[in-house]
Amino acid sequence: MVAVPSGDVTISDRRTQSSWNVGVKAYLLGAHPITRATYSQVAGSRPGSAQADQLPVETVSWFNAIRFCNALSEREGLVPAYDVRAQDGHVEWDAEADGFRLPTEPEWEHACRAGTTGARYGELDDIAWHRANSHGRAHDVGGKQPNAWGLYDMLGNVWEWCWDTYDPEVYGDYRVLRGGGWFDEHWSCRASVRRRSHPTFQIDDVGFRVARSVALPFAR
Template sequence: MDDSAEHAMIAVPAGPVTLSDRRTQRSWTVEVAPCLIATYPVTRALYARVTGERPGAAVGGELPVEGVSWWDAVRFCNALSEREGLTRAYLLPADGGGDVERDTSADGYRLPTEAEWEHACRAGTAGPRYGPLDEIAWHRGNSEERIHAVGGKRPNPWGFHDMLGNVWEWCWDVYDAEVYGSYRVLRGGGWFDEHWSCRASVRRRSHPTFRVDDVGFRLARSAGH
């Protein structure tokens, strides 16, 4: 897979998406603006080319990068933007602590919001998944408890691969600031998850410094740039 294919983007149309949280029994509808989201999760090869780093233990350039924190992901977005002459989407605190601010006018790479992520994952479908799980996702039942190269399963109707299974994906959003502080949203399920965690609506949370071998991310950009 060449460099351009690794972060090829698909245009996501505007539309409403209803998110839900099983923990709080709450649901809410978000109007998603048009945006661009990457066909695949960021691969180890792309991450290494941009950062010079090879996190995680798995070996193989076409595997999704894993062992990356939310902070790693936003720094990568800025680094790739700079590499391609785009305006950085994130304003990072100089001391490495504090809050990250998003420049909504920037044309650079960023993480999808969880509403954008779910809208892209569902791709106009209404069920918990966009197809039979074994055909679309690597999960605990078929992964042999290991990560797999991106693009090995059938894409959803809009052309996105690996939205469910393989690696959980960091989103921009804070999960629940009042209860969990700075914890960020994870979506999609991973290669070690049972089938019930690999659904379009499932939300998980983790501290933005957390790194583990089934969490990665994919890129987004705002439309109109």
Template structure:
């Protein structure tokens, strides 16, 4: 990625995270190997450089890209991988909703929700990695609009906008038995109240939907 100071990939150490679901009142442990995740959500300039498209409702090169579906995000990951000479991570057939992940590939991909939460927490145990107004754009301080990436303080691992600004698509299916192909969203957005901007909050959306407070950031597998 080559789109200014906030597009570097940050290496995240191996570890373990506890996920929880408020609706079902269950929790589960996930062990993780080391991986990389982008310091900020994908910007509109980066998305346009790779795809030639500018789908966002709000416009600005340094704003996070939004109004992108899960399929759009997965296709971007493959296109960025091809551009950078990496092996694409995904085998995608949107027509029949097939998405396969080659876990041996070194290309860009969406983080799993466990990777997302572990990276968001950055070793902290509370609902947020800092005071909300210092780290996130949400309804209480956003002026009900999108903001440029990197404008709030990062967590201790150097990751900006993990909470607020735009929700992040994750790889995972939310609950196949109840919601079919709906995918996981994490992080909260510029129009959300403070309770949505917490490390543990899970939201879902159909992978074909495009929403003006939903974007994504990329990850990569390492050490395989």
């Protein structure tokens, strides 16, 4: 886990031509997406076709990611962040819990940018697996250069689930995806690009990384 400092980030949506500013408190974020080995150890199953341990887990739904976060919290003796209602699957987030969770969309973009303001935090081929260099598949996590805060694969390799809904008045329960993946053209692998998917969908270029809400010495 990497300590991410507090800050402010501007989220932009090309579809609606709108933008909004969000303040982000300090928190912890996984240095790379959850691997297949870690997912298997915690969840007891290994989605996807390839067996390589250090590949990012993919073909996992948003609900799979939520349940993984709770299982990892219980394994580590932390308070689970999510209450999943058995009757309808509705998920409530306990913001006071110290357990693992998905990053919010502002947290994700703030961490991805790591103090930069451009489309990317480095040259694309140096930092990301994308359509032009991936040979049509995911790659082991941490194989490209990290950003200035020590976070790997924030762009490319696999898209990452965030906690947030994507324009719920139009798309209902659809959740935000960020970061671009191994199959995407260069224009999708940018810090500001937003994508959406239904929380039950399992897609072969979508994974996730985990966050934790903790008190950090440089918090606001």
